[in-house]
Amino acid sequence: MDLKDKLVSSFLAFENKVDVDSYVHDVRTDAIKVFEEKGFPSKKEEAWKYTSLNKILKEDYSVFPKQENALEYKDVKKYFIHDIDTYKIIFIDGKYSSHLSETTHDGIDVCLMSAALTKPKYRLIIENYFNKAATKESLASLNTAFSSEGAYIHIPKNKIADKPIQILHFSTGNESATLLQPRNLIVAEENSHVQIIERHQNLTDNPVLTNSVTEIFAKKRAIVDYYKIQNDTAKASLIDNTFIKQQRESVASVHTFAFGGKLTRNNLNFYQEGERIDSILKGVTILGDKEHVDHNTLVHHIEPNCESHQDYKGVFGDNATGVFNGKIIVEKEAQKTNAFQSNNNILISDKASINTKPQLEIFADDVKCSHGCTIGQLDESALFYMQSRGIPKKEAKALLMYAFCNNVLSSVKIPEVKYRINKIIANKLGVDIGFNL
């Protein structure tokens, strides 16, 4: 049985475990129909031209992973941003791990989707927001059909989350292959502020496929900063579907740090539903081996006087492949839009490749839209210059690559996150220098 059939038939088993008389279940039932109809995307679709799921879909995934193996904090501490106080929503094999987590209901809600989906006090928010940003694209629909667990974050009006929130997913399963489908909902009410850090980590040698959906609502004047740290093993694949709806004067930023994993697809979608909104999409990709990353972004400018800023840097070595597909839609009403997009890449091996494609659909006539993409190599004369000052070639290369990514890194607002990213980059580039530029 192929994975699609397996999933569709598993839905019946899934229904035995959840409350079928709920708003959410109606949404799930619609979603499984969409998935059944559309199936997994193939390379024939324009948006999937350079990313094939064929290989990873061949694994015999366990759709409902078994209960968690115990993890000790000391063993997984290195995957946390552990040098600052944070809230933590931690999952092991898709199940909530209470002993690794630190949630709250004190003023803000930092807790579990499973609780939000079942407890009456969250009903109104679920009915107002659940699946209201996600599209009917097949992978997002698949996630919706099986949505039962993930992070639920609600920041009420005028509240500031007093510390950053970490969402971590660990895989420890002994099964031959595991499919995880976390579902996150984040609602930042008017004039609130929240910072979130997300990471997926495979701790086994078995394949893991994560098909995640995160819906974020940034209400009037809310500020949401989201950091995705993707540095998983060669057996782990991630399809990240993130949908962000913004209301007037809100600022939402997503930083995506793609440093590893077999296949990573980032579907990042911003919808601007008010005036004077700022959307910020930043990415640093540093890949080697046979790793593949596909950044597929959408910024939908619907109202006037809004801005969007996209800046993605990529460094590709060995046989790594990358894709950047950045779509900007400016509706007729969205006059005075400022939309910027830039994608710069360095290829450090003859076998690495990047496909970069800006897609601009502009229906308004008084807008500023710019886009640019570059593909280059490391500057040999700069390397010799640095070597002549005593910096060995390997370190000189690393420094140049780091400097290349630096303007994206400099916009990270949590210093400890930046410090950790710097460490991962140094590790990835095999050098021991403190990139403190």
Added chain:
Amino acid sequence: MLKIKDLHASVEDKSILKGINLEVKPGEVHAIMGPNGSGKSTLSSVIAGKEEYEVTKGSIEFDGEDIDELAAEERAHKGIFLSFQYPVEIPGVSVTNFMKTAINESRKAKGLEEMPAKDMLKLIREKSELLEIDRKFLSRSLNEGFSGGEKKRNEIFQMAMLEPKLAILDETDSGLDIDALRIVANGVNKLKSQDNAVVVITHYQRLLDYIVPDYVHVLHNGKIVKSGTKELAHELEEKGYDWIKEEVNA
């Protein structure tokens, strides 16, 4: 300190240096002059270890060791410094952090601990004052958007930070106005001691009024065709290079 014997070098199979002999001892200042295309910059690149240049014959010894097989950074660790004719712009790396990395990598190579941040800042302050460099300048990206004069001053600042045994100044005077020239030359002179040496590569005699050479060599067509004292530089300034070419051809 530096002993070059019958050095032949080529780039992309084009022979550029055709038998150079040069010996530089501690405490000496040598000037290498010559018309454009005579091989001056190639000589400095070959000494510093640029990979594109292949030594086809002869040898370069530094402190009694053949350095031909050493990487550029290893030569730097031994105390060779090249001030570039065209310093390279490195966006995203500040002057301060570039110097920190360079100094700490040299220390690492010598088995020393990293320099404590406090000492580093003190050293940077001291050496930037010597070159009359504004503090704000140090946090800018290396050479990016610097004027010609700023770039050259920055080269000598780096030299002051690294304290090399042998400094090769490749056309350091080009692009400098008279005030900048004085600051740069003053910096070099202050760093000069009985234990280190300077090789000044220049097209014009102007810089040599400030950095006074013990020996002057004329490079032509990949060979040193004439050597003398500082008076030779004055003669070249007055008469140009044509008489040397004629002398060689005759």
